[in-house]
Amino acid sequence: MQLSMTLDELNSFLDDHFPQVAGEFEVMDVTPMHLVTRANVADKHLRPGGTVSGPTMFALADVSVYLAILAMVGPKALAVTTNCAIDFMRKPAAATNLRGETRILKLGKVLAVGDVLIFSEGDDRPVARASMTYSIPPGP
Amino acid sequence: MQLSMTLDELNSFLDDHFPQVAGEFEVMDVTPMHLVTRANVADKHLRPGGTVSGPTMFALADVSVYLAILAMVGPKALAVTTNCAIDFMRKPAAATNLRGETRILKLGKVLAVGDVLIFSEGDDRPVARASMTYSIPPGP
Amino acid sequence: MQLSMTLDELNSFLDDHFPQVAGEFEVMDVTPMHLVTRANVADKHLRPGGTVSGPTMFALADVSVYLAILAMVGPKALAVTTNCAIDFMRKPAAATNLRGETRILKLGKVLAVGDVLIFSEGDDRPVARASMTYSIPPGP
Amino acid sequence: MQLSMTLDELNSFLDDHFPQVAGEFEVMDVTPMHLVTRANVADKHLRPGGTVSGPTMFALADVSVYLAILAMVGPKALAVTTNCAIDFMRKPAAATNLRGETRILKLGKVLAVGDVLIFSEGDDRPVARASMTYSIPPGP
Numbered sequence: 045m046q047l048s049m050t051l052d053e054l055n056s057f058l059d060d061h062f063p064q065v066a067g068e069f070e071v072m073d074v075t076p077m078h079l080v081t082r083a084n085v086a087d088k089h090l091r092p093g094g095t096v097s098g099p100t101m102f103a104l105a106d107v108s109v110y111l112a113i114l115a116m117v118g119p120k121a122l123a124v125t126t127n128c129a130i131d132f133m134r135k136p137a138a139a140t141n142l143r144g145e146t147r148i149l150k151l152g153k154v155l156a157v158g159d160v161l162i163f164s165e166g167d168d169r170p171v172a173r174a175s176m177t178y179s180i181p182p183g184p
Numbered sequence: 185m186q187l188s189m190t191l192d193e194l195n196s197f198l199d200d201h202f203p204q205v206a207g208e209f210e211v212m213d214v215t216p217m218h219l220v221t222r223a224n225v226a227d228k229h230l231r232p233g234g235t236v237s238g239p240t241m242f243a244l245a246d247v248s249v250y251l252a253i254l255a256m257v258g259p260k261a262l263a264v265t266t267n268c269a270i271d272f273m274r275k276p277a278a279a280t281n282l283r284g285e286t287r288i289l290k291l292g293k294v295l296a297v298g299d300v301l302i303f304s305e306g307d308d309r310p311v312a313r314a315s316m317t318y319s320i321p322p323g324p
Numbered sequence: 325m326q327l328s329m330t331l332d333e334l335n336s337f338l339d340d341h342f343p344q345v346a347g348e349f350e351v352m353d354v355t356p357m358h359l360v361t362r363a364n365v366a367d368k369h370l371r372p373g374g375t376v377s378g379p380t381m382f383a384l385a386d387v388s389v390y391l392a393i394l395a396m397v398g399p400k401a402l403a404v405t406t407n408c409a410i411d412f413m414r415k416p417a418a419a420t421n422l423r424g425e426t427r428i429l430k431l432g433k434v435l436a437v438g439d440v441l442i443f444s445e446g447d448d449r450p451v452a453r454a455s456m457t458y459s460i461p462p463g464p
Numbered sequence: 465m466q467l468s469m470t471l472d473e474l475n476s477f478l479d480d481h482f483p484q485v486a487g488e489f490e491v492m493d494v495t496p497m498h499l500v501t502r503a504n505v506a507d508k509h510l511r512p513g514g515t516v517s518g519p520t521m522f523a524l525a526d527v528s529v530y531l532a533i534l535a536m537v538g539p540k541a542l543a544v545t546t547n548c549a550i551d552f553m554r555k556p557a558a559a560t561n562l563r564g565e566t567r568i569l570k571l572g573k574v575l576a577v578g579d580v581l582i583f584s585e586g587d588d589r590p591v592a593r594a595s596m597t598y599s600i601p602p603g604p
Binding site (some may be wrong): 266295317319 | 546547549574575597599
């Protein structure tokens with residue numbers, strides 16, 4: 045399978061359609077069925093002790109799998125998250141950006157499934173692992 | 185088992201320890217092993233079409249189970265989320281507050297487990313269902 | 325919403341379509357969107373110490389939500405499990421039957437979601453909690 | 465980190481401690497933090513149409529992560545499954561053995577987390593994906 049969107053197109057799509065999180069997340073790399081993302085961690089993402097909050101990691105996982113699906117099927121899709129399972133395994137480094145490594149495991153007509161490993165930048169032990177399912181609406 | 189914290193103590197704890205989300209979430213009711221919360225939905229929680237974002241629902245589930253545990257064991261705990269599984273079942277009503285109904289299913293020495301049903305206020309069909317596990321650190 | 329299958333019809337369906345597990349599981353009660361099941365625990369379901377195995381609890385949860393869906397939509401459906409999240413919270417009592425209390429939370433055209441609390445018979449503290457998603461194929 | 469158990473020791477441990485599933489599962493390969501397993505599919509694992517049952521895939525995931533942890537920490541452990549999230553993504557091939565590829569993502573003092581991709585032998589598209597958490601009891 046081939047990519048339907050380039051790195052630049054994915055980042056533009058993110059800025060245009062999710063202005064509430066503009067600048068928080070960006071796509072760093074994309075290949076068929078794989079995507080690398082970064083969360084630019086700011087004060088509002090932190091919890092006591094400087095650690096990155098759970099909702100920030102959830103949001104990174106959610107946007108990462110969403111964009112990895114769009115990269116394959118194109119920007120016309122309006123996929124909806126139906127399920128997420130997430131394991132928080134280590135405390136993220138204080139005030140450090142997050143890196144998400146996403147792979148798509150299934151790209152069906154109705155459901156798509158992907159998973160994400162999340163790292164604090166500069167550390168190769170994952171801080172979290174998430175799997176996400178998206179429901180893909182029927183095409184026009 | 186009996187409550188260790190009152191409704192007012194839980195809301196004060198939330199304001200003091202989570203200033204980043206002050207005003208976003210509040211505890212409406214607490215009884216042993218049960219808690220009712222509200223998410224005060226604002227522009228930043230919305231997605232295209234006015235629907236409430238997934239990360240907002242995750243954050244509501246996370247804070248709800250956390251506070252339901254603290255209500256039982258007291259404010260000294262520093263519990264950490266280790267796992268979440270969440271099903272997004274319906275589109276939340278546009279620009280409408282969310283209501284979370286939480287029950288604690290296990291309150292062990294090491295792990296606590298709870299689940300949450302999330303509703304758009306005024307509708308009795310759940311928009312999401314989440315289960316959360318917390319790791320409870322050894323006491324002093 | 326009303327039931328499409330009676331208690332007897334559900335048990336007959338189970339015996340006819342799942343002969344591999346005949347006698348292991350039975351439906352004890354059914355009302356709209358709710359179902360009570362029993363797992364008849366035998367030697368093959370046990371682990372060292374006499375405790376009931378994880379796969380047995382998974383199987384009970386799986387069949388319970390499946391039958392709770394069929395009870396509503398009728399025996400024509402060929403629903404497929406797409407996702408399960410399960411928390412094992414307590415050690416089941418040794419060599420004791422399990423009881424599953426299931427509720428359907430969403431019954432959509434494409435996806436159905438339910439959750440189950442599992443108990444050792446005679447104890448009101450849940451040993452496990454599971455949520456299951458089923459994909460419902462298009463009707464004829 | 466280094467292995468604490470060899471391939472032969474893991475298979476012997478499985479036969480000795482889980483006689484109920486003797487012959488159903490075997491370890492094919494082990495390296496630090498990784499394990500490959502096989503489920504030898506027989507009639508009792510099948511569902512209508514010849515497909516492998518969900519509980520069989522759950523059991524393969526459960527035993528795979530368990531053995532991958534023991535491979536690292538040694539046979540003295542009595543780890544207990546606390547959580548599983550599993551996505552069933554494709555119909556397994558009829559009457560075909562399953563292959564499980566497991567990686568350990570966290571090996572802590574209290575909790576260990578791993579995930580598994582499950583394949584029908586001879587097909588490189590995963591039929592299921594599971595993540596499992598184990599609670600590790602304090603050592604002697």
